[in-house]
Amino acid sequence: MVTRRSTTVYLWELAWILPSFAIPVGMLAALAVAAFGAGINVTGDQGRIDPRRVAEHPLFKEPGVVEIAPGQYEVRMTARIWSFTPNEIRVPAGSTVHFWATSQDLVHGLLIPRHNINVMLLPGQISHAQARFDTPGEYPIICHEYCGIAHHTMAGKIIVEPRR
Amino acid sequence: MTPADRRLAVANLIVALVALFGGVTTGLFQALGYAGVEIYSSLAPVIRSHYHSLSIHGVLNALVWTTFFISGFLPFVMSRSLGTALASPTLGWVTFWLMVAGLVLAAVPLVGNAATVMFTFYPPLKAHWAFYIGLTLVVVGTWLVTLNLVLTWRAWRARHPGVRTPLPAFMSLVTFAMWTIASLGLAVEMLLVVIPWSLDLVAGTDALLARTLFWFTGHPIVYFWLLPAYLSWYTLVPRQAGGKLFSDPMARTSFILFLILSTPIGIHHQYTDPGIHQGWKLLHALLTFAVFFPSLLTFFNVVASLETAGRARGGTGWVAWFRKLPWADPSVAAQVLAMVLFAFGGIGGLINASFNVNMIVHNTAYIVGHLHLTVGTAVTLTFMGITYWLIPHLAGRPLWSHRLALGQVWLWFAGMMIFSPALHELGLRGMPRRTMIGQVSYMQPEWQTLLPLVGIGGTLLFVSAVLYFANVLLTAVVSRRVPQPAVEFAEAISGADQAPVFLDRWRPWLALAAVLIAIAYGPTLVRLAATTSFASPGFRVW
Ligand SMILES: [Cu+2]
Numbered sequence: 001m002v003t004r005r006s007t008t009v010y011l012w013e014l015a016w017i018l019p020s021f022a023i024p025v026g027m028l029a030a031l032a033v034a035a036f037g038a039g040i041n042v043t044g045d046q047g048r049i050d051p052r053r054v055a056e057h058p059l060f061k062e063p064g065v066v067e068i069a070p071g072q073y074e075v076r077m078t079a080r081i082w083s084f085t086p087n088e089i090r091v092p093a094g095s096t097v098h099f100w101a102t103s104q105d106l107v108h109g110l111l112i113p114r115h116n117i118n119v120m121l122l123p124g125q126i127s128h129a130q131a132r133f134d135t136p137g138e139y140p141i142i143c144h145e146y147c148g149i150a151h152h153t154m155a156g157k158i159i160v161e162p163r164r
Numbered sequence: 165m166t167p168a169d170r171r172l173a174v175a176n177l178i179v180a181l182v183a184l185f186g187g188v189t190t191g192l193f194q195a196l197g198y199a200g201v202e203i204y205s206s207l208a209p210v211i212r213s214h215y216h217s218l219s220i221h222g223v224l225n226a227l228v229w230t231t232f233f234i235s236g237f238l239p240f241v242m243s244r245s246l247g248t249a250l251a252s253p254t255l256g257w258v259t260f261w262l263m264v265a266g267l268v269l270a271a272v273p274l275v276g277n278a279a280t281v282m283f284t285f286y287p288p289l290k291a292h293w294a295f296y297i298g299l300t301l302v303v304v305g306t307w308l309v310t311l312n313l314v315l316t317w318r319a320w321r322a323r324h325p326g327v328r329t330p331l332p333a334f335m336s337l338v339t340f341a342m343w344t345i346a347s348l349g350l351a352v353e354m355l356l357v358v359i360p361w362s363l364d365l366v367a368g369t370d371a372l373l374a375r376t377l378f379w380f381t382g383h384p385i386v387y388f389w390l391l392p393a394y395l396s397w398y399t400l401v402p403r404q405a406g407g408k409l410f411s412d413p414m415a416r417t418s419f420i421l422f423l424i425l426s427t428p429i430g431i432h433h434q435y436t437d438p439g440i441h442q443g444w445k446l447l448h449a450l451l452t453f454a455v456f457f458p459s460l461l462t463f464f465n466v467v468a469s470l471e472t473a474g475r476a477r478g479g480t481g482w483v484a485w486f487r488k489l490p491w492a493d494p495s496v497a498a499q500v501l502a503m504v505l506f507a508f509g510g511i512g513g514l515i516n517a518s519f520n521v522n523m524i525v526h527n528t529a530y531i532v533g534h535l536h537l538t539v540g541t542a543v544t545l546t547f548m549g550i551t552y553w554l555i556p557h558l559a560g561r562p563l564w565s566h567r568l569a570l571g572q573v574w575l576w577f578a579g580m581m582i583f584s585p586a587l588h589e590l591g592l593r594g595m596p597r598r599t600m601i602g603q604v605s606y607m608q609p610e611w612q613t614l615l616p617l618v619g620i621g622g623t624l625l626f627v628s629a630v631l632y633f634a635n636v637l638l639t640a641v642v643s644r645r646v647p648q649p650a651v652e653f654a655e656a657i658s659g660a661d662q663a664p665v666f667l668d669r670w671r672p673w674l675a676l677a678a679v680l681i682a683i684a685y686g687p688t689l690v691r692l693a694a695t696t697s698f699a700s701p702g703f704r705v706w
Binding site for chain 1: 213282370411437438442464468514518521595697705
């Protein structure tokens with residue numbers, strides 16, 4: 001049986017379609033503002049690296065923490081099964097920490113909960129992430145991509161010391 | 165529906181259900197592991213580790229259960245909807261046995277702990293070559309399903325020129341057309357990157373190129389699982405519930421949009437990957453948000469259809485009609501509850517898809533909670549609901565117990581209401597996924613309070629699944645033979661004749677899908693392929 005398309009059906013469709021279109025557009029605008037206005041951004045392309053020659057790369061010759069400007073720290077980190085180097089980082093409260101990291105073997109992750117540090121570490125790619133650490137304390141650095149039988153042991157920590 | 169088509173559907177369903185059984189059993193081990201119940205030592209040598217169990221769980225539930233169920237269900241829908249037999253029963257059986265052969269080939273190393281690489285198998289983790297070749301054969305099998313559906317439709321079209329394709333057949337075709345396009349990424353990854361490397365024909369691989377090709381398929385595969393559930397919600401549930409489909413043209417429009425928009429959005433799984441420009445990530449965010457549009461159309465249309473049913477059954481008010489739905493019918497109850505939970509899955513999906521908000525949830529337990537609302541509930545509970553009428557119909561035997569089925573459905577709902585929110589919250593508190601949480605050195609006190617809920621919810625889900633299998637088995641074995649009618653397709657208030665003719669065309673939509681994919685993926689894939697030196701050797705570290 002075929003019924004004629006009633007005006008009611010049509011109006012209901014329209015009343016739903018218009019907001020269905022407007023809502024995603026609005027949300028996307030909010031995201032764009034957060035990304036390019038407030039600078040809450042995801043990692044981009046930092047270029048390739050040979051995963052078998054990580055130690056020869058200027059960034060990763062000497063993994064560790066360097067103060068690059070007052071209150072600005074750079075962490076140069078390498079990941080391999082099943083450890084981060086360095087695996088303990090100390091910075092004073094109020095520091096902005098720039099992480100540069102890569103993997104020497106397979107896919108790992110770099111997660112520091114609640115600090116906008118969430119980035120994949122891929123062999124062959126350089127990852128970058130940064131965050132501010134204001135509150136003193138000890139925060140875990142977690143590998144959050146499955147990387148073999150001892151994946152759950154792959155972790156480090158960042159110790160934020162009270163301001164001197 | 166010929167007896168031959170019927171047997172083909174049954175064969176696919178049997179494989180699907182066996183896979184689901186293996187999947188929920190390993191799922192129970194996972195859930196207990198979260199709750200701190202260590203059982204792997206007592207499961208050796210069958211299950212060697214948390215990660216072995218998790219790999220089996222993912223492959224069986226996400227890949228095998230869904231693919232075989234869909235490959236049985238949609239050809240069945242197609243032939244009933246068009247009122248003709250499938251174009252080639254022989255092709256149907258060739259397809260089935262090819263998929264089974266692939267499944268066995270992949271299952272041997274998987275069960276033998278030689279493919280403990282998760283169902284996403286990111287290189288340079290290196291599984292046994294048979295695992296990759298087996299999965300590839302299953303994908304090739306699904307292409308043959310597409311071929312059979314297209315041949316069936318063309319034969320029907322030749323006899324019915326100018327007639328609008330019936331909605332269920334249309335939706336079956338869109339689902340498999342979308343999947344065939346989407347699976348090209350996986351096929352390229354397997355044939356050009358992974359299989360030669362797993363056979364040691366080439367020395368190395370490239371992690372990012374492989375991941376990008378994987379997610380080309382890995383996002384739309386979710387729509388390959390979901391669209392058959394939508395098909396049931398649109399074309400079968402309204403009638404089962406005693407109502408009509410609200411709008412056929414709107415349903416077609418949303419499926420066309422899924423066809424076009426499902427694929428060029430996979431990079432939203434890679435926001436935190438290095439090596440992909442932010443601009444492409446933002447474009448994929450934009451297109452992912454565009455898919456929210458047909459999702460909302462579906463939400464509206466399905467709820468409006470349910471409302472016609474609730475009102476036809478004497479329901480009133482803005483929301484009170486919902487209580488008048490035939491809740492005593494386990495098939496309806498399963499699918500309506502699946503819809504309810506999927507509303508939360510959809511909202512969570514928007515969070516995952518959000519360019520920068522994703523940083524909070526990426527690779528955390530939140531994703532596990534989300535996936536269990538989508539494939540674990542919207543799809544699985546809907547498929548369970550479908551089997552409550554489909555299996556009795558195919559077997560010619562009434563469902564062994566309606567009450568048991570109803571209990572099973574509500575138990576799944578209850579289990580998921582505990583399991584999924586707990587995992588979402590654990591993810592927000594920074595707990596990683598795919599990790600043997602009971603053994604970590606960085607356990608946070610704020611995780612510990614929620615972990616038992618994961619164990620309890622998971623156990624309820626397992627018990628629910630066992631009740632489901634018991635009922636299906638008893639139906640097939642114990643119930644007396646009394647032919648069972650199939651559920652009829654729903655009529656529409658605003659029918660197919662209201663749909664503009666261009667919705668029944670294929671070429672413009674397929675061309676548009678191809679163009680969008682070329683724009684969204686072309687530059688990134690070409691750049692990655694051109695710059696890689698395939699420098700990563702493989703690792704077997706489990
Ligand atoms: Cu790791």
